[in-house]
Amino acid sequence: MREVAIIxxxxxxxxxxxxxxxREIAGDAALAALMDSGLAKTDxxxxxxxxxxxxxxxxxxxxxxxxxxxxxxxxxVHFEAACSSGAAAFRxxxxxxxxxxxxxxxxxxxxxxxxxPGSEITAELATxxxxxxxxxxxxxxxxxxxxxxxxxxxxxxxxxxxxxPFAVNAHSNAMHNPFARFHEPTTVEEYMKASMVxxxxxLMDASAIGDGAAACVVIPLENIQKVAxxxxxxxxxxxxxxxxxxxxxxxxxxxxxxxxKSGKEAYSQAGITPxxxxxxxLHDAFSIMAVLSLEANGFAEKGKGPRLAHDxxxxxxxxxxxxxxxxxxxxxxxxxATGMYQIVEAVQQLRGEAGGSQVINATYGMTQNIGGSGSNxxxxxxxxx
Amino acid sequence: MREVAIIxxxxxxxxxxxxxxxREIAGDAALAALMDSGLAKTDxxxxxxxxxxxxxxxxxxxxxxxxxxxxxxxxxVHFEAACSSGAAAFRxxxxxxxxxxxxxxxxxxxxxxxxxPGSEITAELATxxxxxxxxxxxxxxxxxxxxxxxxxxxxxxxxxxxxxPFAVNAHSNAMHNPFARFHEPTTVEEYMKASMVxxxxxLMDASAIGDGAAACVVIPLENIQKVAxxxxxxxxxxxxxxxxxxxxxxxxxxxxxxxxKSGKEAYSQAGITPxxxxxxxLHDAFSIMAVLSLEANGFAEKGKGPRLAHDxxxxxxxxxxxxxxxxxxxxxxxxxATGMYQIVEAVQQLRGEAGGSQVINATYGMTQNIGGSGSNxxxxxxxxx
Numbered sequence: 136m137r138e139v140a141i142i143x144x145x146x147x148x149x150x151x152x153x154x155x156x157x158r159e160i161a162g163d164a165a166l167a168a169l170m171d172s173g174l175a176k177t178d179x180x181x182x183x184x185x186x187x188x189x190x191x192x193x194x195x196x197x198x199x200x201x202x203x204x205x206x207x208x209x210x211x212v213h214f215e216a217a218c219s220s221g222a223a224a225f226r227x228x229x230x231x232x233x234x235x236x237x238x239x240x241x242x243x244x245x246x247x248x249x250x251x252p253g254s255e256i257t258a259e260l261a262t263x264x265x266x267x268x269x270x271x272x273x274x275x276x277x278x279x280x281x282x283x284x285x286x287x288x289x290x291x292x293x294x295x296x297x298x299x300p301f302a303v304n305a306h307s308n309a310m311h312n313p314f315a316r317f318h319e320p321t322t323v324e325e326y327m328k329a330s331m332v333x334x335x336x337x338l339m340d341a342s343a344i345g346d347g348a349a350a351c352v353v354i355p356l357e358n359i360q361k362v363a364x365x366x367x368x369x370x371x372x373x374x375x376x377x378x379x380x381x382x383x384x385x386x387x388x389x390x391x392x393x394x395x396k397s398g399k400e401a402y403s404q405a406g407i408t409p410x411x412x413x414x415x416x417l418h419d420a421f422s423i424m425a426v427l428s429l430e431a432n433g434f435a436e437k438g439k440g441p442r443l444a445h446d447x448x449x450x451x452x453x454x455x456x457x458x459x460x461x462x463x464x465x466x467x468x469x470x471x472a473t474g475m476y477q478i479v480e481a482v483q484q485l486r487g488e489a490g491g492s493q494v495i496n497a498t499y500g501m502t503q504n505i506g507g508s509g510s511n512x513x514x515x516x517x518x519x520x
Numbered sequence: 521m522r523e524v525a526i527i528x529x530x531x532x533x534x535x536x537x538x539x540x541x542x543r544e545i546a547g548d549a550a551l552a553a554l555m556d557s558g559l560a561k562t563d564x565x566x567x568x569x570x571x572x573x574x575x576x577x578x579x580x581x582x583x584x585x586x587x588x589x590x591x592x593x594x595x596x597v598h599f600e601a602a603c604s605s606g607a608a609a610f611r612x613x614x615x616x617x618x619x620x621x622x623x624x625x626x627x628x629x630x631x632x633x634x635x636x637p638g639s640e641i642t643a644e645l646a647t648x649x650x651x652x653x654x655x656x657x658x659x660x661x662x663x664x665x666x667x668x669x670x671x672x673x674x675x676x677x678x679x680x681x682x683x684x685p686f687a688v689n690a691h692s693n694a695m696h697n698p699f700a701r702f703h704e705p706t707t708v709e710e711y712m713k714a715s716m717v718x719x720x721x722x723l724m725d726a727s728a729i730g731d732g733a734a735a736c737v738v739i740p741l742e743n744i745q746k747v748a749x750x751x752x753x754x755x756x757x758x759x760x761x762x763x764x765x766x767x768x769x770x771x772x773x774x775x776x777x778x779x780x781k782s783g784k785e786a787y788s789q790a791g792i793t794p795x796x797x798x799x800x801x802l803h804d805a806f807s808i809m810a811v812l813s814l815e816a817n818g819f820a821e822k823g824k825g826p827r828l829a830h831d832x833x834x835x836x837x838x839x840x841x842x843x844x845x846x847x848x849x850x851x852x853x854x855x856x857a858t859g860m861y862q863i864v865e866a867v868q869q870l871r872g873e874a875g876g877s878q879v880i881n882a883t884y885g886m887t888q889n890i891g892g893s894g895s896n897x898x899x900x901x902x903x904x905x
Contacts, residue, residue: 136620156652179760188600189574192655194647195602198762198895202769208781210760211896212608213600215573217580223597227612234619235521236758262579267541270577373621375564375595377583384587396593510583511596 136233139370143172143352144479149316149467151249152346157191158203161245164348165204172352177239179210183224184471186259190251217263219506221474222513228353229373244475245348263507265381281333284423291438299326300444301422302339309461311491316345316467340422342463349475366486372404372516380510394431397512405516409433413497414456416477418505419463474504485519521618524755528557528737529864534701534852536634537731542576543588546630549733550589557737562624564595568609569856571644575636602648604891606859607898613738614758629860630733648892650766666718669808676823684711685829686807687724694846696876701852725807727848734860751871757789757901765895779816782897790901794818798882799841801862803890804848859889870904
């Protein structure tokens with residue numbers, strides 16, 4: 136297997152973007168990544184997206200986007216793994232280049248959610264859950280997470296305010312990210328006063344949907360001299376694992392077993408321990424998911440995730456900085472694009488291009504994209520060479 | 521790159537299957553392929569599907585199916601490339617195994633279309649076309665193909681009856697395939713009397729949708745001694761290419777340029793010429809597509825495709841047998857599964873398991889799956905070792 140490097144990144148601001156179509160948003164990120172890479176085109180375009188078939192009446196995003204960005208005749212395909220669609224496209228790009236089959240791949244994550252009524256988007260998000268055993272019973276995606284959070288609070292004795300530091304950290308970091316949806320800080324007081332969505336999840340526990348796209352260009356490391364004009368960022372590990380799609384089929388609903396498996400395999404592939412990870416772009420779709428991710432990946436013991444936040448260890452200068460560019464909470468969560476945003480942000484950190492939310496001297500960064508309620512996990516570790 | 525072999529296949533009958541859910545149909549094909557392979561599980565499950573998000577209110581088919589077939593915790597993801605979704609999943613499986621990242625992949629194509637009203641399915645199929653420039657103007661997918669067929673007849677002087685041999689051949693071969701939707705022969709007279717769908721495409725030019733799933737297990741050839749209990753079938757070539765998604769953006773709407781590119785690359789990868797291909801499972805979603813595929817892949821000159829059929833060269837004992845198990849026309853076209861059915865059928869032929877529609881002494885078989893109106897092409901060549 137050939138080693139794989141990222142040589143270009145691009146992204147659009149997460150927002151309600153009524154001025155641009157799906158392909159324009161995807162194209163803006165894709166062309167920015169190509170420009171950044173120095174390549175005019177790549178052998179293939181891999182697109183991560185969850186819901187364009189229903190939300191935008193457009194499937195077939197591979198050919199759709201390849202054509203739009205002037206890469207007609209390139210190989211192109213669309214990957215869907217609910218909220219982990221972005222990382223799924225990236226992982227496939229890594230394997231295609233590692234295999235020797237392709238010399239370069241442009242991976243794009245995109246989602247355009249604000250053209251549809253909120254009720255439709257809520258129904259479409261619920262297609263990430265089990266249609267028969269969850270969505271069909273009337274459970275929305277936020278309701279599923281509310282059940283998990285309530286159980287977690289009951290099981291381990293945490294109170295609502297113990298989750299506030301996740302929102303405070305995310306919003307604080309997003310202020311330095313021009314591509315983030317929100318640029319306003321928040322406080323514990325504001326967190327506690329936020330409107331309830333599905334008790335105990337309030338607006339400040341929940342990530343904001345939005346329109347956005349992010350993109351990366353990958354090539355074999357052995358070709359890096361020919362093109363790179365930036366610090367070289369290696370894909371040190373790429374792993375994936377699934378769990379049951381319905382939460383009630385799990386023995387331990389508060390333990391992200393697939394995340395644990397994928398994380399362990401990633402550490403082993405990269406040959407490092409969690410202590411060597413300098414920052415962690417985790418999947419904070421809801422603050423409870425941030426907690427469970429920290430625990431599953433070896434940064435906190437079971438039931439102790441909120442302690443890490445309380446002690447300031449998730450801040451930029453803490454033991455394990457998270458959501459360094461705002462995370463899903465404050466950068467925003469255009470679902471099929473999110474995994475790619477995480478990767479783009481990790482590259483920014485490792486290149487030293489993260490401005491006011493830079494993690495100092497970062498060598499290893501980890502991203503973990505979660506589809507469904509912990510049912511699809513894709514983990515990457517990146518290394519600055 | 522490691523060479524890749526297919527060691528297991530499975531499929532369900534294409535039909536209106538109201539008794540089984542999406543996951544049951546996919547599971548039946550997947551478990552049959554595993555059983556055939558002798559493996560209890562694989563490292564990953566790759567699922568090809570086009571429209572489950574809208575037609576079945578279920579996305580996230582990777583985790584959904586992995587869980588259902590007892591492969592919880594395996595890697596799993598869903599691929600979409602309109603009608604070429606099945607082959608897209610298979611190609612990714614080949615690359616994942618070739619790269620050395622995975623030791624085995626189960627690739628499954630599935631579509632469940634008959635639970636939804638026909639008008640909805642027609643709208644969902646149109647999401648394979650361009651939402652802004654085609655579907656948004658009221659063009660259904662069959663209407664697009666009707667425009668192409670009408671233009672072809674005008675340009676090259678063929679008459680309606682010249683397309684009859686494609687339906688006659690497909691139905692004749694399907695009679696020997698227990699998994700085919702139709703088991704009735706047809707004639708030129710019946711073809712000419714069939715109801716018009718979108719002039720000049722009538723019911724006998726158009727493939728039938730349906731519910732169905734097909735699956736394959738791939739492993740590295742180097743591991744074949746450990747498991748294989750069947751003739752060894754190698755993936756001799758795997759290529760993909762795209763074209764514009766909207767047909768009117770092409771200089772030559774009657775020339776499948778991406779198919780030509782993908783086909784040429786496949787011949788070169790396999791180190792053979794079209795003359796060495798013993799049968800061709802092409803994408804006869806409409807009879808005009810069969811014609812254009814034969815021309816784009818070097819089996820007939822431009823404008824001469826119907827001649828090949830007229831001369832009997834597409835029959836089982838002809839120069840280039842097509843639709844040997846019924847093709848999309850008579851086996852049926854559950855869109856996201858079709859590409860996988862083609863591959864399963866090619867393996868049957870190369871193993872000598874095609875019964876009454878066996879191509880004698882076949883060494884090389886080619887499959888070509890088309891997404892949209894020639895906008896996504898995935899070609900494979902298989903070889904009996």
